[in-house]
Amino acid sequence: MTSSAGSGPVRPYVITGGRSVPALDNLALETLVIAASGSAPEPRMSPESAEILSLCRRQLSVAEVAAHLGQPITVVKVLLADLVDAGLIKVRPPVPIADLPDKGLLKEVLDGLRQL
């Protein structure tokens, strides 16, 4: 756990109020999230949501947010979905992959890997 809220461990489904199905099912592990400009933690927010908001002052993937927070992916998706609904977090979905990925995209990936 890396919670900065100062509270002890809380069962994950307490944090999300018993919900486990995100309002947004388009949050993939690799979806990028970033705090909307001017959004700041609010007093009524849960410590976890406030923590997500301050963590996302620059962009990170959903998986990274979960790892840094030390919370399960499912829980983080629920919290993120609420923040998105409230207009506090912006989402950049991953590149959609069809059955046959775009050759231009694959070329871009190859070029990037060849520079390693």
Place this chain on the structure above:
Amino acid sequence: MDSANSDDHYVADTVSAAVKIVIAGPLGVGKTTLIGSLSEIVPLRTEESMTQAGSGVDEEVSGKATTTVAMDFGRITLNARRVLYLFGTPGQPRFFPMWRHLVHGALGALALVDTRRLEASFDVLGHLEDLGVPFAVAANNFPSSPNYPPEALRSALDLLPETPLMICDARDRYSSAQALITLVDHLYTTASEATR
């Protein structure tokens, strides 16, 4: 809060979208080692809870039918607008139900095998085939690995002729990069042939 406070742990502002590749293989085959040799961030671990099909919220709250699966992952910035995430996929068959969700939207998968215990990879390869995920196979070379000729490995693993097979050292950045390049090159060739 941990290392994310440092600015270089963030994805560059210019990046507009991510892609992912799944690194699949049995426990102890070197998935996290390979991810670590390539990743620009220290590999991170996250947990996904897995429920059996059809289970509802109530079951989950009471803790029934829920398993927690740990996944390690890393990140490579490909260029100013794209990042690539590498997700290590737990290879035990009991975790297969979560694979469909994990491989959704992936470019493809790199299947790591340990030639000292090839049979440990059979389920993984079979499941990738079932899901229709394009993949390449990399045999991670351990000091005590037997020196099989590629054709013998291919036949033992029952690979299709077009499935790339290579030997790699997951500890070595260059070797790991070559394994991923072989996979993406294969995807590129397949895409080219299909649109010819």
